[in-house]
Amino acid sequence: xxxxxxxxxxxxxxxxxxxxxxxxxxxxxxxxxxxxxxxxxxxxxxxxxxxxxxxxxxxxxxxxxxxxxxxxxxxxxxxxxxxxxxxxxxxxxxxxxxxxxxxxxxxxxxxxxxxxxxxxxxxxxxxxxxxxxxxxxxxxxxxxxxxxxxxxxxxxxxxxxxxxxxxxxxxxxxxxxxxxxxxxxxxxxxxxxxxxxxxxxxxxxxxxxxxxxxxxxxxxxxxxxxxxxxxxxxxxxxxxxxxxxxxxxxxxxxxxxxxxxxxxxxxxxxxxxxxxxxxxxxxxxxxxxxxxxxxxxxxxxxxxxxxxxxxxxxxxxxxxxxxxxxxxxxxxxxxxxxxxxxxxxxxxxxxxxxxxxxxxxxxxxxxxxxxxxxxxxxxxxxx
Numbered sequence: 001x002x003x004x005x006x007x008x009x010x011x012x013x014x015x016x017x018x019x020x021x022x023x024x025x026x027x028x029x030x031x032x033x034x035x036x037x038x039x040x041x042x043x044x045x046x047x048x049x050x051x052x053x054x055x056x057x058x059x060x061x062x063x064x065x066x067x068x069x070x071x072x073x074x075x076x077x078x079x080x081x082x083x084x085x086x087x088x089x090x091x092x093x094x095x096x097x098x099x100x101x102x103x104x105x106x107x108x109x110x111x112x113x114x115x116x117x118x119x120x121x122x123x124x125x126x127x128x129x130x131x132x133x134x135x136x137x138x139x140x141x142x143x144x145x146x147x148x149x150x151x152x153x154x155x156x157x158x159x160x161x162x163x164x165x166x167x168x169x170x171x172x173x174x175x176x177x178x179x180x181x182x183x184x185x186x187x188x189x190x191x192x193x194x195x196x197x198x199x200x201x202x203x204x205x206x207x208x209x210x211x212x213x214x215x216x217x218x219x220x221x222x223x224x225x226x227x228x229x230x231x232x233x234x235x236x237x238x239x240x241x242x243x244x245x246x247x248x249x250x251x252x253x254x255x256x257x258x259x260x261x262x263x264x265x266x267x268x269x270x271x272x273x274x275x276x277x278x279x280x281x282x283x284x285x286x287x288x289x290x291x292x293x294x295x296x297x298x299x300x301x302x303x304x305x306x307x308x309x310x311x312x313x314x315x316x317x318x319x320x321x322x323x324x325x326x327x328x329x330x331x332x333x334x335x336x337x338x339x340x341x342x343x344x345x346x347x348x349x350x351x352x353x354x355x356x357x358x359x360x361x362x363x364x365x366x367x368x369x370x371x372x373x374x375x376x377x378x379x380x381x382x383x
Contacts, residue, residue, distance in 0.1 A: 058240035060300045062096045062292075069098035071381050076100055078380040084373060085260075086344075086361030087113055087291035090381050094354045096295065098381075103363060105257040116243050118256045118288045119360040123338025124298075124345040125287045126326030127315070129212050130167055131301045132219050132230060134311040134325075141222040151218050157198040163218065165202050166211045167315075169323045172199040174208045179280040183248050185227060188280070189217045205322040209281050231287075234306065235297060243290035244297075256288050259342020260363040285340055291360045294345075302353045312353075337370040346374035357381055 069075075069090055075098060079088065085103025089096060101113040136142050142163060148171070149158035157172070165171040179191045192213050216227040223230050228246050236244050247253045289297070302312055315325030316334050327334040333356075336347040344364045349356035357378040364370070 059238050060296070060303075060305050061239075062091070062296050062299050063094065065092065065095040065097040067097075069381070071383070072098045072100070074380040074383070075377055076102075078377050082368060082373075082376055083365045084359070084361060084368075084377075085113065085363045086119065086257075086359055087115065087117055088377060089291045089295045089358040090377075091295065091299065091349075091354070091356040091358075092381075094299075096292075099292065103260075103361075105362070107258050107260045107362065110258070113257060113362070115292060116290050118243050118290050119345075119362060120247065120256065120285070120340045120343040121287050121289050121294055121360065122285060122340035122343055122345045123326075124289075124294060124336050124347065125285065126212055127301065127336065128231060128235065128287070128297065128326070129215055129219070130315055130325035131307055132234065133163065133167065133215055134307045134315060135234065136219065136222045138307055138311065142218065148214070151221050152193055152214065154193060155196055155198070157200055161198070161202060163215070166215050166218075167325050169205050169207050169211050170203050171211055172202050172204070172206070173197070173210050173214075174199070174206070175210050181280055185216070189213065192217075207323060209285070213281065235300070239293075239296055239300060241289070241293040241296065244293040245288060246286045247288050248286055252288075257343075257362040261342050289360070291358050294360060295358050298347070298349075298356075298358070299353075302349070335371065335374065337374070339364060339370050344370050344373065346370050346372075348374040348378040355382055 069092060072090075075088065075090060079085070079100070079102050087101045088099065090098040092098075099115050101115065101117065103113050105111050105113045105117045133142070133144075137144060144162065144164040144167070146163045147159055148155060148161040148163070148166070152158055155161075155173075161171045161173070166173075173196050175192065175195050176197055177195060179188055179195070182188050182191075192210055196210050196214075219225075219230055220227050225233070232246075235241070245252070247256060300306055302316075304312055307315075316327050317324065317329050322328065324334075327336050331351070333348065333350040333353075335349075336345065338345050342362060342364065344359075344361045346359045346361075347356065357374045359374050359377060361373070368376075
């Protein structure tokens with residue numbers, strides 16, 4: 001009997017050790033096949049839990065002005081004069097003062113853009129990723145001075161690159177070839193680990209998406225949550241954003257405004273090149289939002305509700321770099337701009353973070369750079 005009990009408990013102990021080992025592998029080894037299945041299962045479970053325990057009230061909403069914006073007509077005129085389409089939100093004195101739209105959401109024959117039309121937000125996602133890093137910093141999960149080698153020891157020169165340099169695009173990292181399209185972030189993360197190269201020189205600004213792909217991976221490692229789950233829990237669900245999410249397949253992309261042209265597929269109509277472009281940069285480039293949801297997300301972050309105002313300032317006002325925590329800082333405030341296929345995001349906000357313009361568009365007119373669109377509207381809104 002004693003031999004049987006010894007054998008029985010030995011088997012139980014081995015099974016427990018094996019089970020715990022498999023769980024740790026699945027959860028924390030992000031480039032493993034086990035983690036890929038863990039991520040899919042866990043996100044599905046979280047989604048089901050959230051559906052059964054929906055938040056009844058958002059923790060933050062942008063205050064709405066009681067009076068009509070005095071320069072509303074000038075904003076509309078600026079859109080028309082520059083052949084800009086999409087959805088625009090104006091923030092004046094910290095309040096949402098005007099929302100306007102122009103153009104079609106389903107081009108060439110379809111509905112018009114409106115306040116709830118959803119667009120790929122492109123590089124506007126960078127601030128959300130950067131703020132997530134600062135959130136983990138505040139909670140003692142990581143430090144901006146952490147070396148990349150702490151998270152990715154196999155990457156060349158990782159001992160000489162910091163998290164802060166990833167945030168500011170001064171790491172010297174790049175990829176010399178394009179990743180294969182995938183809907184799996186662990187697969188893409190593993191590809192970046194294997195194909196990232198280092199110039200060996202840090203401190204010089206060079207915008208490369210691999211920096212924010214790796215930051216998304218660091219968020220996973222430091223928080224113990226998949227990147228999308230972390231953003232969903234700390235931003236999308238907390239703010240009860242109904243017109244936001246991650247577009248990871250064609251069914252989800254069909255819910256969005258259709259670009260007039262897709263510059264990544266030779267100027268053809270529809271998004272023939274979008275799927276590959278988006279899926280090769282999982283982490284920085286899958287979020288979609290309406291302009292109201294984007295405005296709410298930004299001002300939730302900028303007002304010090306998600307992270308401290310000190311860390312907001314550190315993200316958005318780094319004088320030593322052309323790029324700081326997802327934005328382009330200047331003496332008068334900061335801008336955000338980017339293109340993703342036939343979509344464009346363009347944002348301008350003043351130094352006090354009280355006035356701003358947000359533009360999400362599904363058409364990039366010839367002759368106007370994405371660095372110009374929000375400033376064109378901003379100058380009319382606040383002249």
